[in-house]
Amino acid sequence: MNLLSYGLLGLLARHESSGYDLMLRIQPFWQAKHSQIYPLLARMEKNGLLSSRWIQQSDKPDKKIYMITDKGIHALQQWTHESVSPPVTRDEMSLRLFCLWLADKGSAIRMFEERKRHFNSRIAHLEGILDAIPAENLSFGSQAFSDYVLVQKGLLNAKAGLDWCNMVLKMMAAGDVKEEHNPFILKN
Amino acid sequence: MNLLSYGLLGLLARHESSGYDLMLRIQPFWQAKHSQIYPLLARMEKNGLLSSRWIQQSDKPDKKIYMITDKGIHALQQWTHESVSPPVTRDEMSLRLFCLWLADKGSAIRMFEERKRHFNSRIAHLEGILDAIPAENLSFGSQAFSDYVLVQKGLLNAKAGLDWCNMVLKMMAAGDVKEEHNPFILKN
DNA sequence: AAGCTCATGTAAGTTGTTACATGATTGA
DNA sequence: TCAATCATGTAACAACTTACATGAGCTT
Numbered sequence: 203m204n205l206l207s208y209g210l211l212g213l214l215a216r217h218e219s220s221g222y223d224l225m226l227r228i229q230p231f232w233q234a235k236h237s238q239i240y241p242l243l244a245r246m247e248k249n250g251l252l253s254s255r256w257i258q259q260s261d262k263p264d265k266k267i268y269m270i271t272d273k274g275i276h277a278l279q280q281w282t283h284e285s286v287s288p289p290v291t292r293d294e295m296s297l298r299l300f301c302l303w304l305a306d307k308g309s310a311i312r313m314f315e316e317r318k319r320h321f322n323s324r325i326a327h328l329e330g331i332l333d334a335i336p337a338e339n340l341s342f343g344s345q346a347f348s349d350y351v352l353v354q355k356g357l358l359n360a361k362a363g364l365d366w367c368n369m370v371l372k373m374m375a376a377g378d379v380k381e382e383h384n385p386f387i388l389k390n
Numbered sequence: 391m392n393l394l395s396y397g398l399l400g401l402l403a404r405h406e407s408s409g410y411d412l413m414l415r416i417q418p419f420w421q422a423k424h425s426q427i428y429p430l431l432a433r434m435e436k437n438g439l440l441s442s443r444w445i446q447q448s449d450k451p452d453k454k455i456y457m458i459t460d461k462g463i464h465a466l467q468q469w470t471h472e473s474v475s476p477p478v479t480r481d482e483m484s485l486r487l488f489c490l491w492l493a494d495k496g497s498a499i500r501m502f503e504e505r506k507r508h509f510n511s512r513i514a515h516l517e518g519i520l521d522a523i524p525a526e527n528l529s530f531g532s533q534a535f536s537d538y539v540l541v542q543k544g545l546l547n548a549k550a551g552l553d554w555c556n557m558v559l560k561m562m563a564a565g566d567v568k569e570e571h572n573p574f575i576l577k578n
Numbered sequence: 579a580a581g582c583t584c585a586t587g588t589a590a591g592t593t594g595t596t597a598c599a600t601g602a603t604t605g606a
Numbered sequence: 607t608c609a610a611t612c613a614t615g616t617a618a619c620a621a622c623t624t625a626c627a628t629g630a631g632c633t634t
Contacts, residue, residue: 204593205482212488222613231484238594240615261603263613282486282493286501288508289481294393294474296419296543300400302536305470310530313474320476342498342562348490351558355484355551362550363543370539374530392621410585426622428587449631451585 203277205287206234207242211251211270211278216345218269220257230327230356243268251277307374314367314374321364328357391465393475394422395430399439399458399466404533406457408445418515418544431456439465495562502555502562509552516545 209232210224219227221243225236246252251274258264270278295317302310335349397420398412407415409431413424434440439462446452458466483505490498523537 205480205485206593209485209488212485215489215492220613221615231488232480233478233594235595236614237596237616244615259612262611263600263602265613278489279492282489283497286486286504287482289479289483290421291477291479292393292420293477295477296540297393297397297400298470298474299536299540299543300397300419301403301466301470302539303531303533304403304467307530309471316474341565342495343491345491347561348487351490351561352484352487354557355487355554358550358554358557359547362546366543366546369542373535373539377529394621408585409587421622423623424586425588425624432587447584450583451628451630453585 203281204242206232206238207246207251208278208281210239210243210246211274211281214252214268214270215275215278218267220265220267222265224268230324230331231352246274250274311371311374314371318364318367318371321360321367324360325357325364328353328360332357392430394420394426395434395439396466396469398427398431398434399462399469402440402456402458403463403466406455408453408455410453412456418512418519419540434462438462499559499562502559506552506555509548509555512548513545513552516541516548520545 206228209228213219213224213227221240222236224243225234225239228234228239243252243254247254247268251271252268253271254266254268256264257267295313298305298313332350332353335346335353338346340347340350394416397416401407401412401415409428410424412431413422413427416422416427431440431442435442435456439459440456441459442454442456444452445455483501486493486501520538520541523534523541526534528535528538
């Protein structure tokens, strides 16, 4: 039982869905390809955490719907009591910044503009999800509250990233203004 | 040549260092264990991107110092021209939030408090790095500018995460206040 | 005496990516 | 007609983690 499998279990605890659908639902919060998800679901079913049935569709390909079992619910609740491991972020851009000093300004600007586009589309996507969350009953035990909290996590993060890009672009535009007079350089 | 190897190349372009030191230097921005770094450095040396020499130490174990070769510098500069792939974040907490609605409030609060501690220690660590960056010559081509930008990236991110934790904790403390009157629920 | 830091490596296992494989329907 | 979406799977490979292995010096 790895972290991804608990994520899938958490999604299936809300409502049954196909592997394809799970892949799409988990995407914004945990990147996983279908080639990782399908075998994992099969293994989880073999271990009795899930059950499945096939749904025939006339217009689209048939699909396999997974649903969580009592054993699955139990495993999920056990997991809730364990401590959470710290986040792992692997961002090529961080590594790129190690050698920003030997890059030309033009390609640096393009890199930050590209990252701004990334954050803007992520913000748009998450705000779309946010709009779909029912505003009534946003109290602790509700699924809407879970969703709200999770989407805000991504949203605040993406906005911080966007702010950072804008800060850096302004600093680069300010050019060779001496740092004593540069309003962008703030230690704290 | 994977992303991590470019990261190591970027660090070695500044100054030569040991595998152990590289592991520590890369840690705050890309989590990698020594067991991944040592074989990678050996492979990079075999491919002519790095060279190495042993340094004897009397008080501590001997160490192997790697330095970047001309071929390594060239590879690094090539990489600078390629497009940057989007960040990948794997945070168990996001998955945990999928099923926040079936957790008890007490363990939820503990989870957020733990995450606050994580962000606080990360902020303290990054501010330590920030203080070591020379404030003079923070203009584009300098290593100090690279460092400043990179540390700000992590810092703004951690601060956004901390704000998010505090927001959620306040929402939970507000309890069953109806959402129309709850000042913490803001769409946008 | 026990555990941490420094220091380098290997072995075995898990996780994640890319590519292969198929095939109908819908929209540009 | 070309590409995308829906839908499920396998195979091969790359990336990453955990555990094994060693050993001196320093701190509690």
